Amino acid sequence: MSGVLERLARVIAARRGAAPEQSHTARLLAQGPAKCAQKFGEEAVEAAIAAAAQDRRALVGEAADVLYHLLVMLAAREVTLEEVLAELERREGVSGIAEKAARGR
Secondary structure, eight states, X not given: OTHHHHHHHHHHHHHTTSOTTTOHHHHHHHTXXXXXXXXXXXXXXXXXXXXXTTOHHHHHHHHHHHHHHXXXXXXXXXXXXXXXXXXXXXXXXXXXXXXXXHTTO
């Protein structure tokens, strides 16, 4: 199922060197990590609003935007999808309460 995310992450990485006027992804990356983080936050809020409004169709679209912008934000900070997936695998089977306690939160 994550195959599409892996493909998208590769496309985003490939667009890093593209001309900003020819690629939305290149334009975002050229604006720097802070702008990428801001855009991710905006999309996350839009997804939350769609969920609260119980608008399933809007939520699906906004969730896709969130995933795309998450990958762009990660790329802006040179964090790979593989690193994030490895962290999820590390946490698999550990209760959220225990995991947060281990982080001191």
